[in-house]
Amino acid sequence: MKLIQLTAITAAVLASTAALAADPVIVIDGNDAVVYEAEPVAVAYQADAGYAYNADAGVLRNTTGAVVGGTKTFFQTVTHPAAISAEVGTLGYGANIAWGLNDKTEIQAGWAGGDAADLFGGDFDANDVNYDVDTDFSNPYLGVQVRPMANWFTMGAGIIVPDNDIDVTANANNNSYRINNVDYDATQVGTLKGNLEHRNKLAPYATIGFRPNITNNFGLFGELGAAYMGKTDATVNAVNGTNPVLGAVAAADAEKELEDKDWLEWMPIVKVGATYRF
Known part of the structure; x- marks a missing residue:
């Protein structure tokens, strides 16, 4: 007992x-x-990492829990992005950083710019006048990239803050410019030089694409889409002509044609790049 x-x-x-x-x-x-x-009691605690790499989807998983978990895990999430990418396309040369919210969704912050004119041919036609283009682009953007089927197919949307300088120079055809159905003698008018600026300070965009993973850390991507830049404001001047009055009339008509050109309202997005995932 x-x-x-x-x-x-x-x-x-x-x-x-x-x-x-x-x-x-x-x-x-x-x-x-x-x-x-007494023997020490060992208690095992298994912390939720908050995120884990999914090699098939190519993004971090369960990062939402890490963001909600507290200040420390939020800081760790922000300072440990899911991926970094380099890109080249119609918006210019650039790079972006991505943070994974879950296995299908990433937030992206990036920038693309520089002289991108040669990437889309270096010239364009406004009605009957051909213009050489020289650009200095700056396009910071913030967006969301979604894998709706958790595979390589992606859909993206976001906002661009465009600050793009577009300089144009008209090319004479048979020593004349045909503007608004009127032929202007190039010798009298001189050279038509101008600048285009988009009116939208915020430009929404949408894309579709693919992002295959070559390894657990390295992948490639391609995207197609468009950004709504809005109407353009054009400024055109005639220089080195023998008839300044005629040159001013031709320049004013050229401005109207450039501002009416629809393709400048929607900027095509075509880009390819490489991604490194952490």
């Missing part, structure tokens, strides 16, 4: 002192004093 009592008392004491298990426990029964050295 004494042995049973002693065992029960010892078990109760050990259970109630689990948090202090490293300290000795003394049990007194009658005239006997027994010292028990």
Whole structure:
């Protein structure tokens, strides 16, 4: 009986002192004093990492939990992006950083710019006049990239903050410019030089694309889409002509034609690039 009592008392004491298990426990029964050295209790905690790489989808998983989890995990999430990418396309040369929200969704922040004119031919036609183009693009953007079927197919949408300089120079055809169905002598008019500027300060865009993963860390991508840049404001001047009055009339007509050109309202997005995933 004494042995049973002693065992029960010892078990109760050990259970109630689990948090202090490293300290000795003394049990007194009658005239006997027994010292028990409690073994430390090891408690295993498994922290939720908040994110894990999904090699098939190519994005981080469960990052939403990390963002909601607290300030520390939010900071870790922001400072540990899912991927970085380099790109080249009609918006220019650039790069972006992506953060994974889950296995299908990423937030992207990037920039594309520079002299992109040669990427889409370096010239364009406005009615009957051909213009050489020189550009200095700056297109920071923020968007969301979604894999609706959790595979290589992607859909993107977001906002561009365009600051694009587009300089144009008219090319005479048989020593004349045909503007608004009127032929202007190039010698009298001179050279028509101008500048185009988009009116939209914020330009929404949408794309579709593919993002295959070559390895767990490295992948490629391609995207097609458009950005709504809005109408354009054109400024055209005639220089080095023999008839300044005629040159001013031709320049004013050229401005109207450039501002009416629809393709400048919607900027095509065509880009390819490479991605490194962490």
